[in-house]
Each structure stands twice: as C-alpha cells, then as structure tokens.
Amino acid sequence: MKIRDFLWSYLGKIKSTFVVRIDKMNLEVIRQETPGCSDKIFLNSAGASLMPKTVVEATIKFLYEEQQLGGYTAATKNTGLINRFYDETAKLINTKPSNIAFVSSSTDGYAKALSSIDFKEGDCIITTNDDYISNQIAFISLQKRYHIEIVRVANLPDHELDLEDFERLIKKHNPKLIAVTHIPTNSGLIQNVEGVGKLCKQYDVLYLVDACQSVGQIVVDVEKIHCDFLTATGRKFMRGPRGTGFLYVSDKVLNQKMYPLFLDSFGAQWTSFDDFQLNDTAKRFELFERPYAALAGFAEALRYANAIGMDQIESYNRKLADTLRINLQNYGFRVLDQGNRLSSIVTFCQADGKVEKIHKALSDHNVFFKENRRQDALIDFTSKNVDHAIRLSPHYFNTMEEIEKVSQLLENSNY
Known part of the structure; x- marks a missing residue:
C-alpha cells in the first residue's frame, strides 16, 4: 500500500470532532495521547511543547482536504471547525x-x-x-x-x-x-x-x-x-x-x-x-x-486543554515545578527564580554561575531543556549577575518520577 493511501485510510477512521474524553487529570491517558514523551524526558514546554496526537491528526486531516479540494473549498467546508x-x-x-x-x-x-x-x-x-x-x-x-x-x-x-x-x-x-x-x-x-x-x-x-x-x-x-x-x-x-x-x-x-x-x-x-x-x-x-490546517490543529489543542481544565493543569504544574526547585536548591544549585508566585519555568545554574556540567548531564541523558543567555534577558540577568541559565519547564504530561530522575542525575553531576 502506498504511503498516501495508508494515510488516507488512517485519517478516514478519525472522527471529525477529535474528541478525547478526559473528565479529570488522567496522567496515563494524557501520556498515551503524547507519543513524544515516551522516549525522552521533555522539559522544554516553555519553548515548543509536545503536541497531543489529536492535534497532529486534526492538522494532517485538514491538509489532505486541501490537497483534494483546494484551500478555498476546504476552508468553506470546515467553517464549523474554524x-x-x-x-x-x-x-x-x-x-x-x-x-x-x-x-x-x-x-x-x-x-x-x-x-x-x-x-x-x-x-x-x-x-x-x-x-x-x-x-x-x-x-x-x-x-x-x-x-x-x-x-x-x-x-x-x-x-x-x-x-x-x-x-x-x-x-x-x-x-x-x-x-x-x-x-x-x-x-x-x-x-x-x-x-x-x-x-x-x-x-x-x-x-x-x-x-x-x-x-x-x-x-x-x-x-x-x-x-x-x-x-x-x-x-x-x-x-x-x-x-x-x-x-x-x-x-x-x-x-x-x-x-x-x-x-x-x-x-x-x-x-x-x-x-x-x-x-x-x-x-x-x-x-x-x-x-487553516495549523488553525485546525490549534483549535484542537485549545479544546484539549479546556477538556482537562486549566485549574487542574495549573495545580499539577505547580507541584512539578515546586518539587524541582526544592530538589535543585537542596543539591547545591543556584535557583534564579524570584517572586512570591512562581510558575512552571525553572531557571538555575551551578553555584559558580556556570552551566557546563548541567548542560552535559541533561544532554547525555536525553533530557530536553533550554539554555538562556544574558542577551535574552539583559536587565534581569545583569541584576542577577549571570551570563547563562538552564531553563526546565515541566508540563502536565510529565510525571513526578521524571522530576526525581532529573534531580538525581543533576545531583550526581554536581560532584
């Protein structure tokens, strides 16, 4: 079977509503719906996060309709989706x-x-x-x-x-x-x-x-x-x-x-x-x-988050980020986040202000992260007297076990 025919057969089985029924914060279902989290520890949602399957499916389905019908007709046909x-x-x-x-x-x-x-x-x-x-x-x-x-x-x-x-x-x-x-x-x-x-x-x-x-x-x-x-x-x-x-x-x-x-x-x-x-x-x-294909995918991403509930997402994210910060501080890292209310963006460096050991430990263990430079936050990083910081941004498809694993490998790298 040709790849194109296989994709058409696959997409034909996808319901047009792309409904994923998540009545509450069901981490097992969410991770099943996030194929990209199965072979790595992904902690860069503040950069570009991992899409749920249904988001990709909605995008591809619209693209194939454009292939068959042309962009104008595909858009007219999918007014409700838009x-x-x-x-x-x-x-x-x-x-x-x-x-x-x-x-x-x-x-x-x-x-x-x-x-x-x-x-x-x-x-x-x-x-x-x-x-x-x-x-x-x-x-x-x-x-x-x-x-x-x-x-x-x-x-x-x-x-x-x-x-x-x-x-x-x-x-x-x-x-x-x-x-x-x-x-x-x-x-x-x-x-x-x-x-x-x-x-x-x-x-x-x-x-x-x-x-x-x-x-x-x-x-x-x-x-x-x-x-x-x-x-x-x-x-x-x-x-x-x-x-x-x-x-x-x-x-x-x-x-x-x-x-x-x-x-x-x-x-x-x-x-x-x-x-x-x-x-x-x-x-x-x-x-x-x-x-319009990307818009269709974005609409599904919005629906997906609304179905879970932003209050539940926020609460779980806070637990992940708070645990990570506490671990990093306990293991001798300099956590750079300041403020009475902190988010699921965790920035830190080594006690000496450098990030090389952190960078290597995360890269060697297939942990996805972001390194920020002074020019990315000129005023903030100048006041904190740092040139580089590692940014980890856990999200609601991450597990507490992943947070503990990353914390442990960072502790080991700090000696």
Whole structure:
C-alpha cells in the first residue's frame, strides 16, 4: 500500500470532532495521547511543547482536504471547525469569540496591537524590567521612530512589581500604554498583571499583556486582568502547532475603532475609492491568508486543554515545578527564580554561575531543556549577575518520577 493511501485510510477512521474524553487529570491517558514523551524526558514546554496526537491528526486531516479540494473549498467546508478556534479560545480566557483574532504567533499579535496605537512624539510606554526580549526591542524601535519615552517600573526586594511606583509613574507620565509580560521567558516569576490592570482601569490607560508563557500553563482570565490586548502563542504550553497564536482585543478597543496599521480585505470592507469599513470584531486584526490546517490543529489543542481544565493543569504544574526547585536548591544549585508566585519555568545554574556540567548531564541523558543567555534577558540577568541559565519547564504530561530522575542525575553531576 502506498504511503498516501495508508494515510488516507488512517485519517478516514478519525472522527471529525477529535474528541478525547478526559473528565479529570488522567496522567496515563494524557501520556498515551503524547507519543513524544515516551522516549525522552521533555522539559522544554516553555519553548515548543509536545503536541497531543489529536492535534497532529486534526492538522494532517485538514491538509489532505486541501490537497483534494483546494484551500478555498476546504476552508468553506470546515467553517464549523474554524469557528471552534474562536469558541475554545474565548472559553479558555473567559471572553467572547468576537474578541479573539487568530495570529501566527504572540509576537505577531503584539506587533499588530502596538501598530493600532497612534503614538506621537513625547508619548510614554510604561513597562517592566522582566518584559520579553522581543517586546523590549519593539519598544526601542518605537522609541527610535517616534521618539517616545520608555519607563520601566521598579521591582520590590522580593522581585514583585512595585504597584505604588506604578501608580506614581502613571500620574507623572500619563502613559499612552502600559505593557506587562505575565510570565517572563527567562524566569519563573508570575507578574501581578491583575494588580496592574486595576490601575490601568482606574486611570483609563491602554493595557497590553503578553501571556505567551502563561496561557496553557495557568488559569488566565481577561475579565480579572482588565487588559485591552492579550497575546498568546500556540506552540508553547498550549501544545499546538508552530505558526499559531491568538490576540484578545477588548470591547473598549473595538468600540474606539482602533485597528492595526496594515489591514486587508479580511479586516475591512472597501466601501469607496478612498475609504473602508472596519470589521466589527477582533478579526479586523487578522489577514485573509491564514494557515487553516495549523488553525485546525490549534483549535484542537485549545479544546484539549479546556477538556482537562486549566485549574487542574495549573495545580499539577505547580507541584512539578515546586518539587524541582526544592530538589535543585537542596543539591547545591543556584535557583534564579524570584517572586512570591512562581510558575512552571525553572531557571538555575551551578553555584559558580556556570552551566557546563548541567548542560552535559541533561544532554547525555536525553533530557530536553533550554539554555538562556544574558542577551535574552539583559536587565534581569545583569541584576542577577549571570551570563547563562538552564531553563526546565515541566508540563502536565510529565510525571513526578521524571522530576526525581532529573534531580538525581543533576545531583550526581554536581560532584
């Protein structure tokens, strides 16, 4: 049988709904649905996580329909599947489907949100020392082009955001935008985005949250955060395909007719030679051309997480990460994560600040990890006086036995 015929036969057996019934946190079922976790210890979900089988199947099935029908007909035929993406995303973050736009990545959504803001010379952005590298670069780019001011709020001694300083800076600078990364990619800190959101609401300041490391890992509720924009990616803790993400856009932004700098025929209707009419929903931030097969896979990843329940995922992830941090500290490693509330991103180095022994021990035992460099987190790593850090990011398909095994091999490497 030809490979193509085999795949068609296989895909024909897959139900169109791709339902995996997980009524509670059933680790055995989850691991069976995650083939990539069987031959390695995978601890890099903060980079690009392992997809469930049904996510891959949904993506492949759509691709084969495009092969047989062409992209336009396949998309028309699967309108319900495409709409599921908006429904599941809205359910995940507690909003309406009309507030959701599909984007190719969190950074893509972030750039579109920034481009919808009418910056002028002298405007101010207030952000944090722990914001994501790409966001910091975007702010500097705006500064160079529009001569805006970038102000970074102070951290308290425990590394939490100083909300009193935040309020003082808001009163002093009257910022055009406040931007906060919920969970930095370079540390386990969970920033107090809800506290910042209350201030933004009180002083009526636009508020942009990068949730690329928090969505899929912990509960994220845009109603509690009070943000105007929130961005997320598919490939990380959401366990979706690369090239996927979403942008949340508040009713406030939509009602103020804000829109990205570059629209196309999907975001607006061409109504006269020199005018257009905006799409009423967050889809004004989308472009006509989208990878529908990847979108279908992402919709399934969203459904998969919602079926388990983000509260259960968050609780289990916390146990994994807390155990790992305690073990690392007990075995003489320098754990770099600071803050009152920490996430499933664990960063550490050797007591001497180096990472070579750690790197070798993990690589030799087929443990997947990420090494962060000072330039990835210039402000944070400079303040911590480290040039490199190892990042381990356990997720809900990992077992406590894996955490103990990795801890033990690291302890052995430390002598």
